[in-house]
Amino acid sequence: MSDSTGNIISGTEFSAKLRATIKHKVTILKENYSIVPGLAVVLVGDDPASQIYVRNKGKQTLEAGMKSVEHKLAEDTKEEDLLEVIKELNNDNTIHGILVQLPLPAHIDEERVINSISVEKDVDGFHLTNIGLLSTGSDKAVIPCTPLGSIMMLKDRLGSLSGKKAIVVGRSNIVGKPMAALLLKESCTVTIAHSRTKNLKEECQKADILVAAVGRPEMIKGDWIKPGAVVLDVGINRIEKEGGGTRLVGDVEFSSASKVASAITPVPGGVGPMTIACLLENTLQQACRINNIESSEL
Ligand SMILES: NC(=O)c1ccc[n+]([C@@H]2O[C@H](COP(=O)([O-])OP(=O)(O)OC[C@H]3O[C@@H](n4cnc5c(N)ncnc54)[C@H](OP(=O)(O)O)[C@@H]3O)[C@@H](O)[C@H]2O)c1
Numbered sequence: 001m002s003d004s005t006g007n008i009i010s011g012t013e014f015s016a017k018l019r020a021t022i023k024h025k026v027t028i029l030k031e032n033y034s035i036v037p038g039l040a041v042v043l044v045g046d047d048p049a050s051q052i053y054v055r056n057k058g059k060q061t062l063e064a065g066m067k068s069v070e071h072k073l074a075e076d077t078k079e080e081d082l083l084e085v086i087k088e089l090n091n092d093n094t095i096h097g098i099l100v101q102l103p104l105p106a107h108i109d110e111e112r113v114i115n116s117i118s119v120e121k122d123v124d125g126f127h128l129t130n131i132g133l134l135s136t137g138s139d140k141a142v143i144p145c146t147p148l149g150s151i152m153m154l155k156d157r158l159g160s161l162s163g164k165k166a167i168v169v170g171r172s173n174i175v176g177k178p179m180a181a182l183l184l185k186e187s188c189t190v191t192i193a194h195s196r197t198k199n200l201k202e203e204c205q206k207a208d209i210l211v212a213a214v215g216r217p218e219m220i221k222g223d224w225i226k227p228g229a230v231v232l233d234v235g236i237n238r239i240e241k242e243g244g245g246t247r248l249v250g251d252v253e254f255s256s257a258s259k260v261a262s263a264i265t266p267v268p269g270g271v272g273p274m275t276i277a278c279l280l281e282n283t284l285q286q287a288c289r290i291n292n293i294e295s296s297e298l
Helices: 011-033 048-063 079-090 110-114 128-135 145-158 176-185 200-205 272-290
Strands: 038-044 067-073 097-100 165-169 189-193 209-212 230-233 237-240 246-249
Touching: 011 048, 011 145, 011 272, 038 048, 038 079, 038 272, 048 067, 048 272, 067 079, 079 097, 079 110, 097 272, 128 176, 145 176, 145 209, 145 230, 145 272, 165 176, 165 200, 176 189, 176 209, 189 200
Parallel strands: 038 067, 038 097, 165 189, 165 209, 209 230
Antiparallel strands: 237 246
8 A cells, every 4th residue: 555755654645545445345345244334432521622533533434434423421421321321332233333532531430431342342442351462462452543553554664574673652551552562563673662761862773663652742853763764753742833823743853854764754644644544444344343254355
């Protein structure tokens, strides 16, 4: 699915192709098996950023030909009532993916809620069983969307990753750790760095693959990068623009890093657009799995 020009890996182009493939497979699933993959998104409260994410997810789900369901619950919803909504979705045969938009209000136990989602409908891949399956290298794991999109773009660019030295800067449960697990599964030699890592610049300079998931604007400079390395910048940071307004930048200083790297994702337009596309991919995969259909045959 090579899609990018020069040393830029375009997530915008890659995700558009992935969504087109998903849409095509959804059509076949409908025609041959009378199955319409269904994704339910549950939003508690009225955080404006979360509302935008949920709206975009719903729009792209429908564009892929899937069923989209949204449950918008009040900020003061009781945990038990939220669990009841999830229980109903777990039992709904027309729903193959359930996503609870995070963060949840402080009075709700996030871990309890996530782990109440049926493992096979956990399209975010945050359920403890899916985390465990990923860490054992099982093909049955549902993989969190941002790392999944990142590894897809890496494999598309590099082919085999076997034997390559990779560093993941950031150890969050949603990006850093699953990304490291995926790189290990691809037989990379993986370093996981974080805020206590000593000599971070030197550690980065050793890596053939650098994944930045830190949340610090342009922290990683060009001279931190091994010449010819592939750089995936997961960070999304909004900074002040000279002359007013704001703009988005990654965790990597693109201007200097793009002169050294053999390939690099920009921000915006890099890893970001892959996240929702991979949510649709996970929903399609789980619709197939739940119905014992081999998705590779679609
Ligand atoms: N593209 C997407 O769709 C997408 C999805 C998710 C996140 N993101 C973006 O990715 C970035 C990371 O997100 P996240 O949820 O993983 O963040 P997070 O939970 O805040 O984790 C940040 C990680 O970076 C480490 N860190 C912080 N400062 C550091 C430093 N100076 N040197 C080395 N490591 C440092 C932290 O180390 P400690 O563990 O030691 O504190 C932590 O492990 C954010 O910009 C976020 O917006 C993008």
